[in-house]
Amino acid sequence: MERNSKEWNSFVDKQKETIIKRLLKYKNVDTASNSLIETGNLSPYQYYKSSTVSKYLLRALSKIEGGTYGICDVCQKEIPKERLDVVPGALSCVECDKLKE
Ligand SMILES: [Zn+2]
DSSP: TTTTTTHHHHHHHHHHHHHHHHHHHHHHHHHHHHHHHHHOOHHHHHHHHHIIIIHHHHHHHHHHHHTTTBBBBTOOOOOOOHHHHHTTTTOSSSHHHEEEE
């Protein structure tokens, strides 16, 4: 898909909506986790969602604003749209993600 094309722009708009929805969801988890943190009932999964994933999503949003959405943070190559469909908050391509592990 051509970047800067109409299709790309509407795709990015859709991704932005999805990201914001998820952020709001995790924000609720965050609120819940703050109260749970004191009782020690916060599951590692909830903690991961509220701390790590929100950061990724915020970074993805700022990339949308900056016009670099869909560009790998590591190698600067384009991330395939199929991957962005599955992971709207993806900041790097599959190859770079593999290297991180
Ligand atoms: Zn990459």
